[in-house]
Each structure stands twice: as C-alpha cells, then as structure tokens.
Amino acid sequence: MAITPSTLTSALAERFFLHLSAPDALALLDRPSSEWTAFATSWDRLGPDRYMADGGRYRRRRHATFEVRAGALRRKPHQPHFQSRDYNPLNGDVQRWFDPIEPAIADSAILRAIFERFTPVFDTLDERGAGAAWHSEVHQFRIETSPAELGRPTPEGLHRDGVDWVFVMLIARENVAEGVTEIGDNEGNPLGRFTLGAPGESVVLDDRRIRHGVTPIVARDGTPAHRDALVVTWRAD
Ligand SMILES: [Fe+2]
Numbered sequence: 540m541a542i543t544p545s546t547l548t549s550a551l552a553e554r555f556f557l558h559l560s561a562p563d564a565l566a567l568l569d570r571p572s573s574e575w576t577a578f579a580t581s582w583d584r585l586g587p588d589r590y591m592a593d594g595g596r597y598r599r600r601r602h603a604t605f606e607v608r609a610g611a612l613r614r615k616p617h618q619p620h621f622q623s624r625d626y627n628p629l630n631g632d633v634q635r636w637f638d639p640i641e642p643a644i645a646d647s648a649i650l651r652a653i654f655e656r657f658t659p660v661f662d663t664l665d666e667r668g669a670g671a672a673w674h675s676e677v678h679q680f681r682i683e684t685s686p687a688e689l690g691r692p693t694p695e696g697l698h699r700d701g702v703d704w705v706f707v708m709l710i711a712r713e714n715v716a717e718g719v720t721e722i723g724d725n726e727g728n729p730l731g732r733f734t735l736g737a738p739g740e741s742v743v744l745d746d747r748r749i750r751h752g753v754t755p756i757v758a759r760d761g762t763p764a765h766r767d768a769l770v771v772t773w774r775a776d
Pocket of ligand 1: 693698699700751
C-alpha cells in the first residue's frame with residue numbers, strides 16, 4: 540500500500556515514528572531519478588565539521604535554516620546551529636557555524652517536495668493546526684570511516700534533536716557496514732532497530748517523544764568508507 544499523507548499521520552499519531560522503505564519514500568516525494576543524482580552528488584562537496592568535542596575529524600556537513608508555513612518555504616539568513624547541552628551533552632551549548640547548503644540544493648524540487656509532503660502532516664498533529672509557522676533546519680551529513688578513525692554518526696548516543704519533528708533520509712552508503720538506526724522512548728526503552736540501507740530509505744520521528752541514534756559505521760574491506768544522510772527538522776516557531 541502506498542504511503543499517503545493520511546497513513547503518515549495515523550502512523551505517527553499511534554507510534555510516534557515511522558520507518559519508510561526507499562520505494563515508499565521515493566514514491567511519496569515523486570521526483571525523477573535525474574534530480575536525485577544531482578541532489579546526492581552535492582554530498583561530495585561538504586566541508587569539515589570543526590566542532591567535534593571528541594576531537595573527531597570524521598564528519599562533514601552543510602546547514603541551512605528555513606521558515607516554513609503550509610506550502611511556503613523561505614530560507615533564513617545563514618545562522619549558526621545551536622543545541623543546548625540538555626539535548627547534546629557532547630557538542631551542545633556552542634553556536635556552531637557550518638558551510639551553507641548550496642543554493643541549487645536549498646532551492647531544489649526535492650527539498651520542496653519534502654516540506655510539501657511532511658509539513659501538512661505535522662500541522663495536523665500539532666495543536667496550532669494548519670498554516671502554523673515552523674523553524675526548519677536542513678543538514679547534509681557525511682560520516683567517514685577508515686582503519687585510522689571510526690566514523691560515529693551520532694557520537695552523543697541515543698538523543699533528541701530538541702525540535703518537534705525529524706526526517707532522516709539515507710542518501711548513500713559506500714563500502715559501509717553497520718550504522719544501525721536505534722529508536723527508543725524518553726524512558727530509554729528500545730522501540731526499533733533497523734538499518735537505512737538503500738538510498739531514499741527514511742525515518743520520521745516525533746522528536747518530543749522519541750530518541751534516536753546510529754551505531755558507528757565500519758568499512759567493509761578496510762578501505763575508506765562513508766555514509767551520507769539528509770536530516771530535516773521542524774520546530775514550532
Ligand atoms: Fe539527531
């Protein structure tokens with residue numbers, strides 16, 4: 540059965556997270572494969588994350604912020620990413636500046652489709668109702684791993700992002716084993732464990748109620764490897 544906005548809404552209302560297969564997520568977003576190729580290629584142009592408190596050099600990223608209201612999307616001036624230490628004990632309480640997302644990606648039909656499909660679902664599940672304003676952040680991440688340095692997608696462990704809703708999509712896995720997505724509730728009870736394996740495979744999370752993390756990635760054959768992911772968040776504005 541195809542995933543529709545109403546099945547998304549009921550699944551999230553009931554279970555607070557939803558794992559989407561690659562075919563389901565790609566059908567929901569309904570963009571041609573040529574656009575996905577151009578979109579994914581931009582992950583080859585991410586700058587290093589210089590704020591890793593563990594001294595790690597295994598994460599590359601870009602970042603952008605948007606005001607989202609119903610169908611309308613407006614990019615905000617480039618600003619730092621801030622998480623309080625309550626949500627990120629490792630890298631929190633620091634204003635972290637990352638390279639801006641390239642205009643072609645920020646303006647892409649794929650990103651618009653993500654906001655157009657998911658924002659009405661979150662509107663329905665939010666007491667403010669349709670047309671409410673959201674502050675959204677978009678992150679492009681590449682985690683690299685090699686025999687010299689283990690790549691950790693979420694060095695802070697199982698966590699909340701400190702927003703209302705989170706969408707995570709796997710963009711690519713090159714030579715990667717492990718990197719298992721783990722889901723739990725706020726009391727620490729495990730609720731799910733799966734690997735985002737195919738490009739497009741995704742998870743949608745009610746960040747108020749659900750914690751998430753990804754186990755370290757390991758190279759399959761001892762040569763460098765990487766895992767690319769897109770993370771989009773919505774916070775009531
Ligand atoms: Fe997160």
